[in-house]
Amino acid sequence: MSFQPVKFYQTGTFTVGNRLLAPEERSVQASAKRFNSINSGHRACQGCGEALGARYAIDAAMEATDGQLVAANATGCLEVFSTPYPETSWQIPWIHSLFGNTAAVATGIAAAIKVKRKKGEQTQDVRVVAQGGDGGTTDIGFGCLSGMFERNDDVLYICYDNQGYMNTGVQRSSATPPAARTATTMAVGPEPGNVFGQGKFVPAIALAHDVPYVATATVADLRDLEAKVRRAMEIRGARYIHILVPCPLGWGTASQETIHMARLAKETGIFPVFEAEHGEITSVLPIRRQMPVEDYLKPQKRYAHLFGKQPNVTVIARLQAMADRNIKRYGLLGQGER
Amino acid sequence: MLKQIEGSRAVAEAVALCRPEVICAYPISPQTHIVEALGEMVKEETLTDCEYINVESEFAAMSVAIGASAAGARSYTATASQGLLFMVEAVYNASGLGLPIVMTVANRAIGAPINIWNDHSDSLSQRDCGWIQLFAETNQEALDLHIQAFKLAEELSMPVMVCMDGFILTHAYERVDMPTQEQVDAYLPPYEPRQVLDPNEPVSIGAMVGPEAFTEVRYLAHAKQMQALERIPQLATEFNSVFGRDSGGLIHTYRTEDADTIVIAMGSVLGTIKDTVDAMRLPENGGHRIGVLGITSYRPFPLAAVADALKNCKRFVVLEKSLAVGIGGIVATDVRMAVTGMGLKGFTVVAGLGGRAITVKSLTALFEKAMRENLDLVTFLDLDWKAVNKQLEREKARRRTGPVAEALLRDVGVVGARNY
Numbered sequence: 001m002s003f004q005p006v007k008f009y010q011t012g013t014f015t016v017g018n019r020l021l022a023p024e025e026r027s028v029q030a031s032a033k034r035f036n037s038i039n040s041g042h043r044a045c046q047g048c049g050e051a052l053g054a055r056y057a058i059d060a061a062m063e064a065t066d067g068q069l070v071a072a073n074a075t076g077c078l079e080v081f082s083t084p085y086p087e088t089s090w091q092i093p094w095i096h097s098l099f100g101n102t103a104a105v106a107t108g109i110a111a112a113i114k115v116k117r118k119k120g121e122q123t124q125d126v127r128v129v130a131q132g133g134d135g136g137t138t139d140i141g142f143g144c145l146s147g148m149f150e151r152n153d154d155v156l157y158i159c160y161d162n163q164g165y166m167n168t169g170v171q172r173s174s175a176t177p178p179a180a181r182t183a184t185t186m187a188v189g190p191e192p193g194n195v196f197g198q199g200k201f202v203p204a205i206a207l208a209h210d211v212p213y214v215a216t217a218t219v220a221d222l223r224d225l226e227a228k229v230r231r232a233m234e235i236r237g238a239r240y241i242h243i244l245v246p247c248p249l250g251w252g253t254a255s256q257e258t259i260h261m262a263r264l265a266k267e268t269g270i271f272p273v274f275e276a277e278h279g280e281i282t283s284v285l286p287i288r289r290q291m292p293v294e295d296y297l298k299p300q301k302r303y304a305h306l307f308g309k310q311p312n313v314t315v316i317a318r319l320q321a322m323a324d325r326n327i328k329r330y331g332l333l334g335q336g337e338r
Numbered sequence: 339m340l341k342q343i344e345g346s347r348a349v350a351e352a353v354a355l356c357r358p359e360v361i362c363a364y365p366i367s368p369q370t371h372i373v374e375a376l377g378e379m380v381k382e383e384t385l386t387d388c389e390y391i392n393v394e395s396e397f398a399a400m401s402v403a404i405g406a407s408a409a410g411a412r413s414y415t416a417t418a419s420q421g422l423l424f425m426v427e428a429v430y431n432a433s434g435l436g437l438p439i440v441m442t443v444a445n446r447a448i449g450a451p452i453n454i455w456n457d458h459s460d461s462l463s464q465r466d467c468g469w470i471q472l473f474a475e476t477n478q479e480a481l482d483l484h485i486q487a488f489k490l491a492e493e494l495s496m497p498v499m500v501c502m503d504g505f506i507l508t509h510a511y512e513r514v515d516m517p518t519q520e521q522v523d524a525y526l527p528p529y530e531p532r533q534v535l536d537p538n539e540p541v542s543i544g545a546m547v548g549p550e551a552f553t554e555v556r557y558l559a560h561a562k563q564m565q566a567l568e569r570i571p572q573l574a575t576e577f578n579s580v581f582g583r584d585s586g587g588l589i590h591t592y593r594t595e596d597a598d599t600i601v602i603a604m605g606s607v608l609g610t611i612k613d614t615v616d617a618m619r620l621p622e623n624g625g626h627r628i629g630v631l632g633i634t635s636y637r638p639f640p641l642a643a644v645a646d647a648l649k650n651c652k653r654f655v656v657l658e659k660s661l662a663v664g665i666g667g668i669v670a671t672d673v674r675m676a677v678t679g680m681g682l683k684g685f686t687v688v689a690g691l692g693g694r695a696i697t698v699k700s701l702t703a704l705f706e707k708a709m710r711e712n713l714d715l716v717t718f719l720d721l722d723w724k725a726v727n728k729q730l731e732r733e734k735a736r737r738r739t740g741p742v743a744e745a746l747l748r749d750v751g752v753v754g755a756r757n758y
Contacts, residue, residue, distance in 0.1 A: 083546055084546055092540050093539075094543070097404050097405070097435070101427075108360060108403060108405025112389075
């Protein structure tokens, strides 16, 4: 890979990407050193944001723990596409129990490891990751997640948020944004799509638990994601990383648009990217060039009902207001450090 | 060592002797004293090398146990009633994954109406969940069964429920013989898992299985329970050789050799039934030829052993603390399967629901009727027909009759129930 020493973003452009970094800092997809924790050959859709997010998150965790990692996985796309019997994509010890208990299963694994270490039966310091989609995290698994948080169990929980139950055919979850069409919030009637005034942003709830580490990330900034996973693995106790992973199927976007969509989510402010330790936000990934939410909404078929012959300016303005609120609340137009 | 202690304490001490590595605790009556005692032992460090986790629900309790067991730790939890139902999805998952978790079920009724007292509705609702279910008759047997349960579970890679009557056993102070650590260590080897989450040998546990192999996986669970049928009596014999006590096994018979009538039951009520039978066998009371069959292993169900125990009798009465609404008995159905083709007359008696006392007086009258074969196929012991009929009449007469439980409490004269 060639190295471009000129830092384009210093020249007034908004170019982004690997080539702006020194070789040792670059994110590398194909490398003999990569763990390939989730290996090729799985059955994710083309352009799956979750597969990409999991690949980078788990490989970064593997790197940080020198390969001493165990993963618990919630029911959902990631589980189904990675382990259709008798195949598995996982090159790490991996367990799928149920949809709603992943955080608790991870707690159990961590407890077992702690005892085995204490007894001297296990010499290696094995770490535990739990992972699930937004349904398995913000809805059905939320009780177990909150329990794991408040007990400060030594688990990194990673939520791959594609804003709906995509595995069962795109139904609404508590992470589905307002106005989005899903199979249970159809784009019909006087207020098409998901309603306003509902839903929850679990990273903020994680913050309220005062756990040692909370971060959000998107698959548009894989370097940022990897750094956050590495940071999380430096810390003991309950940690949470919430990754926005666009879903071509559920969002109605082209396969090649996944990273672009994630970037627009961040650049519009609709999805704030930040990092927090012990309940306090320590840094945000600043918006580099603010975009209007239309740019993010328009390519997605789940919002198509907002862009007919007569664009629904009222609803678009409400979504813009949500982005503006995030920008203000998290200081997304600032320098990043707080 | 002989001790005069509460049943829950006895079980907690026995579990501690089994060197559990992860214990998940969530309170629910009448199980709570068990996990309280274990928590104290961990905190005061008389039980060491054990993680004690206060979880946020029974669903989490079983899920933490699943994770711990899959990571190679000996895992234990206890529950009852609503708690067992709340964890059901994880209960099935634990057996499906073949994880040898041991769980005490302090048997209690299931609501609504909410009721904290003893019957067997909770664990019997989990009849087909793939766990082995052992029923204790006494506190001594409850204690002993836990030690056997860990061994059985780990040998077969299959979870075991030890069921003991809530309050009647869990809260009763009785004399028990508490084994020594050396005895338990001699009987129960350290847990050697069949499958474990180990970075040096990564495996995927809990993969999706379609029609191509699902039946085989399920059959293997059945085959393991059939193995347990052979292993349970052997474990009881081995237990006897180390601890010098008869405990566990598939069934217990009492005065059945010459019995024309055999009463079948599970759990602590067997004591009352035996007393009743002893009295009825006295010459001055008619010298009735009646005996008792106690079922210790409810799952796997010992069809052959039950058939053998009943082979010389003329009739049997299954007295059970459970109700299969819409048909009658749960245990009775299994017993009837065991005696298929034997030409026996069988009666189902539903008794002791929600903690209703089962008295010698009621049992004597019941068994006398059974011996005359003058009993309905399904009988509800000591049912208050007046209250039932009154409610049925009320419902016939008008639409808005209000909550059933409240109406019945008023009818039977419980203070505080509102008048309509």
